[in-house]
Amino acid sequence: MSETIVHVLNGPNLNLLGTREPGIYGTTTLADIEALCSKAGEAHGLSVIFRQTNHEGELVEMIHAARGALGIVLNAGAYTHTSVALRDAISATGVPTVEVHISNVFAREDFRHHSYLSPVARGVICGFGGQSYVLGIAALAATRTPPA
């Protein structure tokens, strides 16, 4: 077990953050969010592994690779609304997963109101920009069992 490791996984198009649609996603880049996550990890005594991919299968592999970790903070991007494969990967590995979104998906188009992942997630945080990730890391840290 690697109970001091949190995997922060990002799905499709999140590498474009800060370059387009600032009205929805702000001007924060993914590199800025990675820095926020590292800082949050340090504050909680956790190591953060931060990754992004545009490919669904690769995201499945990344979830598998997180087995034994304290948890996953997952922004699956548009796959949130489409992917049974990601949902099965979360269920199959049993790694506590916090679903996060930069935007408030419930204030947006109807198709973003449904998530295949929420029912198997430990919890869901959305609408707080890059802070959604920081809150996700804090939530996992709060679930940590103190050493005996």
Ligand code: CA2
């Ligand atoms: O709000 C979020 O974090 C989302 O997961 C972002 C996804 C979207 O499909 C989800 O419904 C909500 C989209 C990520 C694409 O990011 C872009 C970045 C720059 C320009 C355009 C899209």
